[in-house]
Amino acid sequence: MPEFVKRLKDRRKKLGVSLKEAENATKIRRVHLKAIEEGNFEQIKQETHIRGFLKVYCNYLGLDTEEILADYNKFKGELEGEVEQEVTFKGKVINKMDQNQNKLLVLTLVIFGLFVVGSFSFLGSRVYYLISSEEGDFDFQPVQKIQQVIGNFEEELDEGEFIQNLEEDSNEDITETEEVIEVQESEIDSVVKEESDFIEEQIGGQKEFSQTEELELVIETIEDTWYLVTVDGEEVFEGFTVTEEANSFSGRKIEVRIGNAAGVVVVKDGERYGPFGNEGEVVTQVFSAIEDNQE
Secondary structure: OOHHHHHHHHHHHHHOOOHHHHHHHHOOOHHHHHHHHHOOHHHOOOHHHHHHHHHHHHHHHOOOHHHHHHHHHHHHHHHHHOOOOOOOHHHHHHHHHHHHHHHHHHHHHHHHHHHHHHHHHHHHHHHHHHHEOOOOOEOOOHHHHHHHHHHHHHHHOOHHHHHHHHHHHHHHHHHHHHHHHHHHHHHHHHHHHHHHHHHHHHHHHHHHHHOOOOEEEEEEEOOOEEEEEEEOOEEEEEEEEOOOOEEEEEEOEEEEEEOOOOOEEEEEOOEEEOOOOOOOOOEEEEEEOOOOOEO
16 A cells, blocks of 8 residues: 555544545545545546545545555556556467467478488498498499489389379478468457457447437536536546536436536526535536426
């Protein structure tokens, strides 16, 4: 756990404040306060939310805001330095193909080399046998003996059979290579098909979404305030905004919970709505593209 978040938690406990009390005072949800005190910043969706929460929480606890933010920036830099790039699935498949092809080539060369060495060894042994006599005397007609050995070798090993065996071995190696390549191509085709299906699904979803009627809203801050925006049942924004800050949202149903009812106005279809109450008052406004009304 980072030291600076431990300071936040220790300070809160020293003041005798519970997380619920801190939530009511700062308007920061309890789950986010707990995530900050435990250093689990990945639970908070946006970087601007983290910095805004840290500012408000430090002010509430009476701690040095600039010092805490500096410690957070250092902590974030250390995390980013530890991230390592992962090899994609396609890269693994291609590397595997290259490795298998190299192995097949080496195996083919080794088999051919063994065949050549064996042939020459056999020929050499027959030449040595015919040149040497049974009594141990050396025959001084090596050329004639070599010709005799070659003639006997051609008689014992039919040339057509030799070529046929060589072709059969080569065909077996080629067949094995083709089978490996077919398997690898099948794996690549499967990956490409999955990605194509995913892209088509995304495009289809976007087309279907574009056919639905949506509402465009711009929330302008006229006084520093906190608000929560829920679009079609999903929370898309929660944080503190300052005067003259504006954020845009779109959806079929947009719900805005405002911590300072006098702090914002909403621009819809070119018309401005709000402020929606008195300073410090908490209100909720709902805008719907279908019903075109406010709650």
